[in-house]
Structure formats: C-alpha cells, structure tokens
Amino acid sequence: MLNFKTNVLRxxxxxxxxxxxxxxxxxxxxxxxxxxxxxxxxxxxIKSFKAVFxxxxxxxxPLKGEATVKGTKFRxxxxxxxxxxxxxxxxTYIKETNEVNLQDFxxxxxxxxxxxxxxxxxxxxxxxxxxxxxxxxAKTLDVVELTSTNKxxxxxxxxxxxxxxxxxxxxxxxxxxxGQQVTYKVDQFQPDxxxxxxxxxxxxxxxxxxxxVDLR
Numbered sequence: 001m002l003n004f005k006t007n008v009l010r011x012x013x014x015x016x017x018x019x020x021x022x023x024x025x026x027x028x029x030x031x032x033x034x035x036x037x038x039x040x041x042x043x044x045x046i047k048s049f050k051a052v053f054x055x056x057x058x059x060x061x062p063l064k065g066e067a068t069v070k071g072t073k074f075r076x077x078x079x080x081x082x083x084x085x086x087x088x089x090x091x092t093y094i095k096e097t098n099e100v101n102l103q104d105f106x107x108x109x110x111x112x113x114x115x116x117x118x119x120x121x122x123x124x125x126x127x128x129x130x131x132x133x134x135x136x137x138a139k140t141l142d143v144v145e146l147t148s149t150n151k152x153x154x155x156x157x158x159x160x161x162x163x164x165x166x167x168x169x170x171x172x173x174x175x176x177x178x179g180q181q182v183t184y185k186v187d188q189f190q191p192d193x194x195x196x197x198x199x200x201x202x203x204x205x206x207x208x209x210x211x212x213v214d215l216r
Contacts, residue, residue: 049069
C-alpha cells in the first residue's frame with residue numbers, strides 16, 4: 001500500500017512541476033512578482049526536461065533524485081521509489097519490496113498542486129514576498145518566499161532561490177504545516193530532452209517478479 005514517504009514524494013514533485021509555471025500576476029510585491037514571472041517565462045518555453053537534484057529532509061542525510069517531465073507526464077526516481085505518470089495511470093514502484101501500486105490519475109485528488117493546473121494554481125493558493133539577495137560562489141541568487149493561503153494545503157510556505165542572471169531555479173525549501181522541512185538543490189538540468197511517451201508508463205516486464213497492487 002502507499003506509505004507516508006510516497007505521499008511526500010508525490011506532493012513534493014507536483015510542487016516542483018508547478019513552480020516551473022507560476023502565474024505571479026497576483027498576491028505578491030512587485031519585485032517578487034517580476035522574478036517569478038521571469039522564471040515562469042523561462043520554463044514555459046521548455047516542452048520537456050530532465051533534472052537531477054539533491055533532496056534533504058531536515059536532520060537526515062542528503063539523497064539524490066531524478067525527474068523527467070513531458071507536458072503532464074512525469075517519471076520521478078527518489079529515495080528507493082519511482083513514480084510513473086503517463087497522464088492516465090499513476091504507478092508507484094517500491095524497490096525494497098519489489099511492489100508497484102497502480103492508481104488512476106485523478107487531477108481532482110491533487111488539488112492546487114495538480115500539474116494540469118499549473119497556470120492557475122499559485123494565483124489563488126499563495127502570496128509572495130521578496131526576502132533577500134545572496135551569493136553562492138560566483139552566482140547571485142534572489143530569494144522569494146511563497147506563503148500558502150489554502151487552509152487545506154499540506155504546505156505552509158516555500159522559499160525559492162532563483163539565479164539572477166538566468167532566472168533558473170537553483171534550489172527551494174518546502175516548509176510543511178506539520179513542521180517537516182525539505183530542501184531541494186538542482187544539480188543538473190537538461191531542457192527539451194527527447195523522450196518517448198512509453199518512458200512514463202510502468203512496464204511489468206522490466207521488473208521481474210514485481211507484486212502488482214491495483215488500487216483502481
């Protein structure tokens with residue numbers, strides 16, 4: 001069955017996908033809105049991408065993750081689990097138990113973090129505030145804070161660091177209402193990757209002996 005870690009991974013990924021296409025036209029100060037709009041414009045031009053990142057929950061060792069996205073399709077590898085979404089079916093594979101959970105992909109179940117609503121989710125779900133400019137090696141970063149206005153959201157706020165020169169996302173930190181914090185750092189980003197739609201569908205032939213748990 002789906003566990004807590006799986007839900008956190010899914011929540012985190014959908015937030016990441018949404019960050020790439022924020023509509024910053026409302027509920028923000030002028031500077032934060034300009035930064036988010038510039039970042040959004042950069043990513044909206046990208047039809048697909050592959051990202052390698054470091055994921056670090058507070059108090060735990062850093063872990064590596066990899067995400068490939070094409071439209072509303074995605075495949076996420078992270079913390080011993082892999083999530084496939086071909087736009088219709090979501091499959092969560094757990095390596096430790098060689099088990100996969102199958103669910104119909106229902107956008108209504110993901111609320112404001114649904115990647116099919118990325119153009120409007122943050123317009124109604126967050127307010128923005130510019131925090132600071134900071135240096136990281138040779139890079140200059142702008143730090144913007146998004147605070148949730150949705151009482152039902154698991155997320156309290158998100159702090160995003162955006163490269164000043166390129167408007168690319170450098171890192172982000174998610175503060176959940178239960179007190180948990182997770183930091184993501186982008187290590188590699190490859191835009192407009194060529195990837196077949198079949199890459200986003202789980203194929204049992206590639207996982208010998210896998211136990212299939214059909215939750216549909």
